[in-house]
Amino acid sequence: MKTVLDTPVRGWRDRIFSAAAFFFVSVFVIFVLMLIITDIFYVDKKAVATVLTSKFIRHALWMSVWTSCVTTLIALLFAVPMGYSLSRFRFPGHILVDAIVDLPIVFPPLVAGLTLLVFFSQTGLGRWIQDDLGLVFVFQPKGIVLCQFVTSASFAIRSAKTAFDDVDRRYENVALTLGCTQFGSFRRVCLPLAKNGIIAGGILTWSRAFGLFGPLMILVGSFRGRTEVLSTTIYLEQSIGNLEVALAIALLLIFVALIAVTCIRLVGGSTLAKL
Amino acid sequence: MIRTEKISFHIGTFELQRLSINIAKGKYFILLGPPGAGKTVFLECLCGLKKINSGRIYIDGSDVTNTEPRARGIGYVPQDYALFPHLSVEQNIAFGLRARGCQRKEMQSKITETGELLDIRQLMSRRIYGLSGGEKQRVSLARVLVLQPKILLLDEPVCALDEVTRQEVCAQLLSIQRRLGLTTIHVSHNLEEAFTVADRAAILKAGILQQVGRLDxxxxxxxxxxxxxxxxxxxxxxxxxxxxxxxxxxxxxxxx
Known part of the structure; x- marks a missing residue:
């Protein structure tokens, strides 16, 4: 077994330690690969052809990709200033705010969808947003982005905060003495040094958003050619007995996710590969 | 010149107590004291990174107590240099000039001039990772000197270096200080450094100034x-x- 780090001469205890660590990696990776391979062997060729030629499924794929990308961008737009604030500023109740930021991570996704539906249909503010402002989310593609944002933005915010925590404040202080304003030191020093952590948060957010299912069924439903995304298509196909097609779509989802995550890791550099 | 008038600062249980120091223009001043005496805190108060609780700070006769760090005209070299790891040596040196909106041509000439002064021209394209302690020290000094500060603050600038390099760097620091006529405050716990470089010195213990004067x-x-x-x-x-x-x-x- 080849180790990543330069190590000194290793004794048998060190080798056992490395082997034990690698054992867990192997078990996990083999298990995941087995699941995918099982799907590949089980999937019907006709079903694959159906999936690749269906315009509704192409639409669902496109919806999944663009909504998860838009969600990730919006999440990062919030994550960077929020992560920086939570990392650098102390204010009354900051511990509570920190906990609230993590709350959507532990929310069952279904609950998030239900809560959003209740908010937009039962509260004055929700109805005002939909009826008077004209921002309609229920049963609309915009609702997909909202559901994805609510359930996945916390990952981006948490990652950004951790990344900013890891940037030594002395760098920012030195930047201040060299002529930067606080924003200048943030832009020129803190942000570039936290970049990898922020991108990692983006990957987590995108991954969660891309595969989201539960809250979408509640808030936006799954209307063919309108609000259907890959995850809801899988559910619809299997609920009408098209298990082969459902499985073929699942494989499509897995491959698209694998390609996207691998590309971002390669672009993001070696630090991301550690995450 | 730099003058502090009864400045106090407290953080946790530590307190800098009514420090008054007057350093004449172009002098090399060394602040001595054991670890934990408050030397670094004092420097950070001078350059505005810590807001003092009371007292006044004057630079060339102007009250800078409430002036932002970037506008004080102070060059600060922290203890472990804090060179920006995501930038090259040249980008580190250019950092302050860029932040101040310096023109490209002028910036290049200043960087070259400072590189020659500190003999680091050959390091310009290098990354920070992999530089030796002495090289890092010179790059951090260049990053500050390129801005032509009125006051230079050096926080234990040679403590991470070996004995031979330390003496060389101290001699170089003194030579540069004399050539540029820079008012310099050098913080150290090492007496040999004081005898090598200082015109005057002060001794600090637990946030209280013990004595200020010539070394003799x-x-x-x-x-x-x-x-x-x-x-x-x-x-x-x-x-x-x-x-x-x-x-x-x-x-x-x-x-x-």
Whole structure:
């Protein structure tokens, strides 16, 4: 077994330690690969052809990709200033705010969808947003982005905060003495040094958003050619007995996710590969 | 010149207590003291990274107590240099010039000039990771000197270096200071450094200034036991004088 780090001469205890660590990696990776391979062997060729030629499924794929990308961008737009604030500023109740930021991570996704539906249909503010402002989310593609944002933005915010925590404040202080304003030191020093952590948060957010299912069924439903995304298509196909097609779509989802995550890791550099 | 007037700062249980220091223009001043004496905190107060609780700070006669760090005209070299790891040596040196909106041509000429002054032209394209301690020290000094500050603050600038390099760097620091006529405050706990570079010195202990003066004054007329011990006056005797020529050994205060 080849180790990543330069190590000194290793004794048998060190080798056992490395082997034990690698054992867990192997078990996990083999298990995941087995699941995918099982799907590949089980999937019907006709079903694959159906999936690749269906315009509704192409639409669902496109919806999944663009909504998860838009969600990730919006999440990062919030994550960077929020992560920086939570990392650098102390204010009354900051511990509570920190906990609230993590709350959507532990929310069952279904609950998030239900809560959003209740908010937009039962509260004055929700109805005002939909009826008077004209921002309609229920049963609309915009609702997909909202559901994805609510359930996945916390990952981006948490990652950004951790990344900013890891940037030594002395760098920012030195930047201040060299002529930067606080924003200048943030832009020129803190942000570039936290970049990898922020991108990692983006990957987590995108991954969660891309595969989201539960809250979408509640808030936006799954209307063919309108609000259907890959995850809801899988559910619809299997609920009408098209298990082969459902499985073929699942494989499509897995491959698209694998390609996207691998590309971002390669672009993001070696630090991301550690995450 | 830089002058502090009874500045106080407290954080947790530590307190800088009413520090007053006056350093004339172009002088090399060294601030000595044991670890934890408050030397770094004092420097951070001077450059505005810590807001003092009371007192005033003057640079060239202007009150800069409430001035932002970037507008004080102070060049600060922190203890472990804090070079930006995501930038090359040249980008590190150019950092302050860029932040101040310097024109490209002017920036290039200033970087070249400073690179020659500190003999680091060959390092310009290197990344920070992999530089030796001495190289990092010179790059961090270049990053500050390129901005032509009025005051230079050096926080233990040679403590991470080996003995030989330390002496070389101290000599180089003094030579640069003399050439540029920069008012310099150098913080250290090492007495040898003081004798190599300083015109004047002060000794700080637990946030309280013990004595300020020329090094020979600190050696020959220490104001208290601590200063005497710090200046390694091994034959120092402590005693108490009654004002009529009678002394009582072992009490405190006067040097013999």
């Amino acid at each position: 004054e600190l050696v020959n007329k220490p104001s208290n036991d601590f200063v005497a011990r710090f200046m390694r006056r091994e034959k120092h005797l402590s005693c108490k004088c009654d004002g009529q020529g009678n002394t009582e050994p072992g009490q405190s205060c006067e040097n013999r």
